[in-house]
Amino acid sequence: MPQSSTMNFLHTLSTVLFIVSFHPFTRAKPDTYIIHMDPSAMPKAFSSHHSWYFSMLSSISDTSEAASASSTITSKHLYTYTHSINGFSATLTLSELESLKKSFGYLSFTRDRPVTVHTTHTSQFLGLNSVSGAWTAPNYGEDVIIGIVDSGIWPESESYSDEGMAQVPTRWKGKCESGTNFNSSFCNKKLIGVRFYNKGLLSSHPKLTIPMNSPRDINGHGTHTSSIAAGNSAKGASYFGYAPGTANGMAPLAYIAMYKVVWRYGTYTSDVLAAIDQAIQDGVDILSLSLGLSVDNNVLDDDPIAVATFAAMEKGIFIAASAGNDGPLYWSLVNGAPWMLTVAAGSIDREFDGILTLGNGVQITFESLYPGNSSRNQMPLVVMDECASVEELRQVRNNIIVCKDHLSISDQVENAESAMVSAAVFISNYPYLSELYTRSSFPAAFIGLDDGQTVIDYIKQNSDPRGRFQFRKTNIGTKPAPKVDAYSSRGQFLSCPNVLKPDILAPGSLVLASWSPVSEVTKVGSHPLFSKFNLLSGTSMAAPHAAGVAALVKRAHPDWSPAAICSAIMTTANSFDNNLSPIKDVSNFNQPASPLDIGAGHINPIKALDPGLVYDATPQDYMKLLCAINYTSKKIRMFTKLSHDCMNQSLDLNYPAFIAFFNDDGLSTSADKFEQEFQRTVTNVGKGGMAYTAKVTGMDGIKVMVEPPKLVFKQKYEKQSYKLRLEGPKLLKKDVIFGALSWRDDAGKYVQKVRSRDPTILLNINSQVNPISILSLAISSSASPSSLALGLRLTKQQLELEKMSAHLSKTDSEVSSLSQSSPARSDRRQVYYVQSPSMDSHDGEKTTNSFHSTPVLSPMGSPPHSHSNSSLGPHSSRESSSTRLSGSMKPQRKHDGSRKGRKPWKEFDAIEEEGLLDGDGAHQDFHRRRCYFLAFVVGFFVLFTTFSLILWGASRPQKPKITMKSISFNEFRVHAGTDSSGVSTEMVTMNCTVKLTYRNTATFFGVHVTSTPLDLSYSQLTVATGTMRKFYQSRKSQRALTVVMLGSQIPLYGGGASLGSLNGGPTQPVPLTLNFVVRSRAYVLGKLVKPKFYKRIECSVTMNPTKMSRAILLKNKCIYS
Incomplete structure (x- = not known):
């Protein structure tokens, strides 16, 4: 009977679960x-x-x-x-x-996938001025057209003045498209073309209404990047007093063509592809891309941007692309196609500081971008330890609070901001502080442990400790500089590991450039601030620097191919900072940076104009590379648009870098040797009669041979080839070895140096789990000391940094564990499991891959990053974690012959004694009843859960209905004033009334309704807010709601520049956007089932100053999502 009851119960339960699994029926969306x-x-x-x-x-x-x-x-x-x-x-x-x-x-x-977007002094830092030849020789980039694919442009900015510009070239085929608040008259001899694309965005969001449907930039990113690349001189530039001076682009007389694809609501590859397609047709010379796919989506043959830029390269267009902002994790680089210049981001010799002056006169300097005024009077200093309680902070909010290094700095800043403290000092040993923190909304100092101890000691030793802040300090000539910043994505690019990436380091940290004046740049308290210039950090800022320098080289050498320009930039890069020491890595405790961080080094515009020798490459060379990494004919046709038989293929691209992979299979002895050979062809772009002699430095323990050791060029543009041969032991003492091969001309003018890159890519090219050593060479032309040979290991301190940096990373590394259990491993040999992107095929063709799903040694010997997702990620990580990976890195111990055939379990002999088995039936019955009881309990909970899910599912379709009725404007005044910090600005005061209806459609439950504050904004500036009171709506009922929205003396900070006014009132219609979210919660059967309903409402409305106080109907003007 119990068995029968159990079977019936299980049969009923399985039937219910089967029905629930197919309810509700869903249909796949396009x-x-x-x-x-x-x-x-x-x-x-x-x-x-x-x-x-x-x-x-x-x-x-x-x-x-x-x-x-x-x-x-x-x-x-x-x-x-x-x-x-x-x-x-x-x-x-x-x-x-x-x-x-x-x-x-x-x-x-x-x-179609989403895409993410990754200067008053940078030109001087790069040696660009009216005296040096880097600007004067190529005439400031005149006649070169730079295409920017970004968020649009603010045409009124001084950076787009056409003063001093030549006539628009007749070869230009582009045009100036009109749209919302933008017409063709905004184009001039500087801004020669603008277009915008959003069909992909609207396809993914069919109900979306775009208020600024035009090339006009209300984001600021596109205005910033385009003015970096080719902005004209803009005098009086600064960020609230920081970085004052004249802002210049890298190529001030180059033309700008803007292709807007980045929108407030998202960016899609189909739109980016349309922009690049049109840019090629329009006739741009340079493309600057400060955007890219996410790291886990960035596979070369599945990246439309990589395919599109191949076509651009074939047309002679140079492409500079940002490496991404997912550093300092290795394998986090995007835009790594060999035909692009992939740009990393670094700092310059400029810092922005504040000063904390203690009551005893001691001054402590700290980094700050706080835009408010300095404090005139001293304030009490209060130590609050970890600053974990907002309530406790509120009690001392009128003091300068001091937070010790016990809680995460982000939590401390958030707590202080919530408590609305007057000022704060944050003590932290974090090696690098995010710009987000130094750009605080209240007076704050971020200081290290030593300075922090000075403050603590002062407070302890004084009965009335006090201090005051000073801000807006700009220091030029700081050392060391440049440094590679932590956020800059690191190589290698897994889809093409035989070409070393990134290529170059360029200024990307706190770069001042033009900005959209209606896009918020920061806050003081709760008040948003706006500016015509902004300081931003990211590889998004580095890429247009490289694009502008490429424009100068293109102007000086208009017949050079994109590969030749890339070579000139790479081979002349600086690998040393302004202290004549190797460039440092901020995220690695200021240790020397590796080429996976900085590529060939820091960009040098002056030397790039005259490199002596260049390493050129043709589209056919890239085809050979694609063939060598086993791309199918269909995939190659995607890039080349032509059939290619792959009879001639090579992984040895004529690229200004070398990288070699050497395999230690665990069986090698100290007597075993490896050999690796490369061939390169260089073109003499200097004068005829030049001779270069090879000199090798570094390469500890590796024999390097160059044949021939001397290259003689009788004339300009003559080509010569050489071979580089490496020999050494398979059992290398270091994981990474690097050095330099210098080509020195007899006259002493040029030093073409094959400079060491310090890659920490540990990539196994076999299907077995074996350690690999890497030897790498890169090409540079700076006459600097020989490079160091370095084997990298992670210290405990570095491992802690890895954890912190991975926590701050926007894009997590997706590396899965092979097994949930694994034998013990050597700390030295850790593995990643990676999958070759070339194995992904949409065309169904069978392929043979040179890179298979194989374990790969982690960079810097760091443990791989654990990830809950079991999918195989395309890159590895520098993050330390406890991911478990199957397979020992050491040879397994062999069993002797006596153990052969032994079973993997212990065997026991049954012992039968009288009396021990007499109660066996009783025990079996007991266990059977116990199993029935457990089955009943589990079944009851499963059935109860299933019943609750059915109730929840039945309640979901009964969603409340919200209808926006009207809005009426009672007041809208623009007047002069000052904000709370004393900054003079235009201000707006307004009030309006919003009417809507709420209907509960449910038949058997009521709902509790709340909402976020109603937000009315002009562009992105909030000008009025209102609150809808909480209420309960019974079943099958409806109510009318009225919300009053007020805005009193709201600072515009430049946001009202385009808002004309007369006698305090606007002279033209004002486009406004209303946003809020309504939240409804029901309680079914008490609080057993609690379905929630969210409705996001966005309405586009235009206030007509001639029709004040009249109700404006909102029907067909709102999006409900």
Whole structure:
């Protein structure tokens, strides 16, 4: 009977679970895809590829979903690409995509994915001035067109003045598109073209309304990057008094063409691809890309940006791209295609400081970007230890609180901000402080342990300790500089590990450049601040520096290929700072940086104009590389648009860097040797009659041979080849060895140096788990001391830094464990499990891969990063963790012959004694009843949970309905004033009334309703807020709501520059945006089931100054999401 009851219960339970698993029925939604096509396969019946693609979409369309087939195809199709790739982007269901794959000419697809966006003194720091030849020789980049793919542009900025500009070149085919608050008259002889793209964004967000649907930049990022690359001179630039001076772009007389793809709501690859496609057609010379896919999505053959830039390179367009802001983790680099210049970010010799003066006169300097005024009077100092309690901080808010190094600094800052303290001192031993903290909203000092102890001792020794702050201090000429910053992504690029990345280091930290005056830059207290200039950090800032320098080289040598320009920039880079010491890595406790951090070194515009020798490469050279990493013919056709037989392939790209992988299989002895050979071809771009002699330095324990040891060039543009041969023991003493090969000309003008790179890539090229040593060489032309040979190990302090840096990283490394249990391993040989991106194939072709799913030694010997996701990530991490990986790095101990055949478990003999087995039946019955009871308890909870889920599922469709009715403006005044810190600015005072209805559609439960504050903004500036009171809405009922929104003396900080006013009132309609979220919670069966409903509401409304106090209907003006 118990067994029968149990079986019936389990049968009933399985039936219920089966039904629940199929409820509710869902239907797959369409998604946006980028389709790669073979252009040669187009039937002759079609006049263009565009018409062919439309016909193809028509043939595969699910016509049952639309009444009109033609309108369906038009809505599905987003872009046709003809210059960057051959293909199109469209919104397709899975069934349509499968049908499309069977179409003649189809190559592959890529899902449309989000893309992330990664100066008064930087030009002087790079040696650019009116005296040096780096500006005067190429005439400031005149006649070069730089295309920027970003968030748009603020055309009124002084950086886009066309003073001193030549006429727009006749070869330019672009145009100036109009849109919201932007017309073609904003273009001039400086800003020669603007376009905007958002079809991919709108395809992913069909109900989205874009208030600023034009090239105008309300974000600021695009204005910032474009003015860095080619901004004209802008006098009186500063960030609230910091970094005062004249702001210049790298190529001040170059032309700018802006392609807006970055929007407040997101950025998509289909839009970026359309922008690059158009830029190629328009005729740009340089492309600057300060954006890229996320690290886990950045696979070369599945990256539309990489494919598009290959086409740009074929057209002679130079591409500078940001490496990403996911450092200091290794393998975090994006935009690593060999035909791009991948740019890392570093600091310059400028610091922004504040001063804390104690009551005894001792002054402590600290980094700060606080925009408020200095304090005139001294304030009491109070030690609050870890500053963990907001309530305790509120009690001493009128003092300068001192927080010790016991809690995370981010939590301390947040607590102090919540308590609205007057000022604070944060003591921390963190090796680098984020710009986010130094840009605090209240007076704050971030100091180290030594200075912190000075403050603590002063407080302890005085009965009335006091202090005061001074801000807005700018110091020029600080040392050492440059340094590579922690956020800058590190190499290697896993999709193409035979080409060392990043390529170059450029200024990227706290760069001053133009900004959109309607985009908030910081806050003082709760008040947002706006400015025409902003200080930003990121590889987004480094890439346009490199793009501007490339424009200078392009102007000086208009016939050079993109590879030649890249070589000139890399081989002339500085590997030493202004102390004549190796460039330091901030995230590694100021230890010397490796080439995985800084590439060839810091960019040097003056030397890049005259490199002596260049390492050139053609599109065919890149094709050979793609073949060598086992790309299929279809994938290569995606890049080249042509068939390629891969008969001639090579991993040895003619690139200004060397990297060698040497394998220790665990069986090698000290007598075993390795050999590796490279070949390079250099072109003499100096005068004829030049001779270069090779000299090798460094390379500890490795024999380096160069053949021939001397290169003689009789004339300009003559090519010479040489071979570099490496020999050494397989059992290397160090994980990483590097040195330098210098080519020195007899006249002493040039030093073409193959400088050591210090890569910490430990990549296993076999299918076994074996340690690997790496030897690396890179090319540079700075006449500096020979490079050091270095083997890297992580100290305990570094491991702690790895944990902190990974916690701050925006993009976590996705590395999965191979097994949840593993034998003990040597600390020296840790492994990652990586999967070659070339194994991913959408076209179904079988491939043979040179890189398989194999364990890879972690960089710097650091433990791999643990990740809950079991998918294999494309890169490894510098983060230390306890990820478990199967497989010992040491040879397993062999068993002797006596143990052969031994079973892996112990065997026991049964012992039968009288009396021991008499109660066996009783024991079995007891255990059976126990199992029945446990099954009943588990079954009850499962059934109860299932019942609750059914109730929850039944309540979900009964969502409340919210309808926006109207808004009426009663007052809107613009007047002069000052904010709480004394900054003079225009201010706005307004009030309005919003009406809406709330209906509870549920039949058997009421809801408790709350909302976030209603926010009314002009561009991104909040000008009024209102609060909707909490209420309870009974079932099947409705109520009308009225919310009054007020804004009193709201500082505009430049945000009202385009808001004309007369006698305190606006003279033209003002576009405003209303935002808030309504939250509803129901309680079903008491509080057993608590479904929640969220409704985000965004309304676009225009205030007409001639129709004040009249109700404006909000029907069809709001998005409910």
